[in-house]
Amino acid sequence: MHGDLIHVPPSELHALTSPWPFSVWGIDAIGKISPKSSSGHEYILVAVDYFTKWVEAASYARLTAARVAKFIKSHIICRYGVPHKLIFDRGVHFRGEVDTLI
Template identity: 50%
Template sequence: MPQNSIQICEIFDVWGIDFMGPFPSSRGNKYILVAVDYLSKWVQAKALPTNDARVVCKFLKSLFARFGSPRAIISDRGTHFCNVQFVKVMLKYGVTHRLSTAYHPQTIGQVKVSNRDLKRILERTIGENRASWSDKLDDALWAFRTAYKTPIMCTPYKLVYGKACHLSIELEHKAYWALKQVNFDLGS
């Protein structure tokens, strides 16, 4: 029986990407493009006015500049991910593009879970003012990145930066209650 070599995977080697939306317009934005690192659970997201190939490629170039070129990007088969412009970016940076199948959506399950959690945090943060969601996206990302994740036994922030995130008491209090509300909702 042939032996398979063990694949070593490091943080930021494999990202899943997906769009959320459309949402009510907020500062001209209707969509959120979400990227999740499969190992660290780190989430990058950007509010965008459209969900086309141009904005995806610009987002990925920014992601690669910050975290380095990954080994693979996993996405669904949306036209914003399956096009010539996207393929050119993947080739330029030496990234393998993996597609989920319609019959096996678990392939991008990590992104779907992160989308759901990010949406819940945003809903709690914006309250009744639905048009302010794009202003609150950074706060929601911070709450997500500093929340304990059982699979990695720490927060994504600690795994990426090697230390806990220290903030003012007021911010910690707001984040605690937002996450407590989200976790309470997840339990029901």
């Protein structure tokens, strides 16, 4: 049994590297999570440092560009300094707003 597949030609994978600790962070949102937490939170915002693999995370009832910007300021910039690069998942539809708010 098989389904119709759209065949995409394979492309070469490139390792994402970071020159030093806490200079490159990947940020992604997880959610909508069901069931909600006891505090009503349905989303988790996760940031991973590409050098050390250190993880910062926070949960939210609603995820907005302002909350993402505040997360970046309080969980990354204030703790580890201004990163050289932030890598967002394509799924984060408010990236432009976050860049403006930071």
